[in-house]
Amino acid sequence: MFGNSRSVLIKVNMDVFVVLLMLSGFCVSTASFPNIYYFISENKTWDEANAYCIMEYTGLAQITNPENNTALMNTSAGGYTGKAWIGLVGPLGWVWLDGTQATYFMWDQEPWASDTGYCGLTTYHGWHSVICEYEWYFICFNGSDYIVNKTRVTWNDAKISCENKNSTLAQILDLLTFDKVRRAFRNNNLDEYEPLWIGLSFSPVWFWSETKQISTFVNWKTGQPNNKNNCAAVLVGNGTWTTEPCSEQHPFFCYGVHKSKKTVLSMNIQTDVDLETPDNQAALMEQLQAALAKQGVTDFKLTWTKQPVQKSRKKTDDACLNV
Structure with missing residues (x-):
């Protein structure tokens, strides 16, 4: 959320220009409030x-x-x-290894899981849910290739084995990825009904x-x-x-949620300093920040904007000019 936001209108008594100083609250995490x-x-x-x-x-x-x-x-x-x-x-319910919810599914058989302890397998035709302690082959992904491991292990051991090889159990997030996994079946001469562990588990x-x-x-x-x-x-x-x-x-x-507030303050400043000069502008800004800090106003951002002065028109008398 945002801290309090204030605006300070500075009128320079030199008929040079008017500056608008915006004090905007810094962004802070919503967890702070x-x-x-x-x-x-x-x-x-x-x-x-x-x-x-x-x-x-x-x-x-x-x-x-x-x-x-x-x-x-x-x-x-x-x-x-x-x-x-x-x-x-x-x-x-079903989540991938990185903790994201599974939104794409390719179940070959409706999942049995209604509690923890079930994990996902894939064959060439689709997915199955089985008890995670069963032992099956598994397929890892190293960032570019899908690698089949023909060692029968539990789901958790398959997860660890992939990690030890700088890869992860395959996460199948869409049909394009599933087609790549299917290609791995053909490349490794696997039976199309051979189950492989993938990085899917039931986690309520x-x-x-x-x-x-x-x-x-x-x-x-x-x-x-x-x-x-x-x-x-x-x-x-x-x-x-x-x-x-x-x-x-x-x-x-x-x-x-907490919302930012804005308060407008008007101050008259008399000065002979040329406020067109960047160094003088910076010095004035520092003085204003210090003065506000003494008043307990610390959560703000001070910016400088030059605005044109509208000169007042003299009131004319209701009189006719004789020519």
């Missing part, structure tokens, strides 16, 4: 609550660090202590609806998440989170 939360007491489904928050604020509450969690708990809920929707959804992670950020800060109630429901709520009484059916109706928390 806790989000602003709003409790909405209406009962809505998760989707209805999310649509309301997007329209009226920013979105359903995003709680990405302890400071956010404290700010939410300090938000007045009118004595309510039950469940309230927050913007956490999931679980993602949760993410924030507005930012799509995977949740790294968590505050689950003991025994949660159960990964049977796809939407999260906060227990307002103690701040812990639970998973709930998205179709249930609960109150909810929206969130907003």
Whole structure:
């Protein structure tokens, strides 16, 4: 977000020019500020609550660090202590080694996985999900080539083996990549039904609806998440989170963010110094920065803009000029 932003209008009493000094807040990470939360007491489904928050604020509450969690708990809920929707959804399910959600699939058989412990295999025809402790051949990618290893190992051992060779288990993000993997089957004379481990695994992670950020800060109630429901709520009484059916109706928390402010200050400066000179401009800027710092204004950026002076017109009398 941004710190406070102020403008200072400097009028130079020399009839030379007018300068406008802009004091703009530096950009700082949003993590530096806790989000602003709003409790909405209406009962809505998760989707209805999310649509309301997007329209009226920013979105359903995003709680990405302890400071956010404290700010939410300090938000007045009118004595309510039950469940309230927050913007956490999931679980993602199938993810690649780099932690990204799998969005392209080429399942030859619908995956069996509904919990951790399942990993992805590919044949020439498509993918399968099996228990990660089974042993199969695997295929690595070194940045340019897909390399088949004909040693039967578990998924985790295949992952380690690829890494030891400065490569990774193959990630198949689109049809073009899958065609390259198929080509590796032909180049290595593999049976088209021979399974190979790829870098796909089932990992039920949760993410924030507005930012799509995977949740790294968590505050689950003991025994949660159960990964049977796809939407999260906060227990307002103690701040812990639970998973709930998205179709249930609960109150909810929206969130907003700190926005920059602008204040205009006008000052008259009398000087005989030529402010057309860059050195004199710089000296004046330094003095202004020092003066503002003494007043506790430190989070700003000072810039100099020259503007033309509009000379006042003398008022003329209502008289006729005799010729």
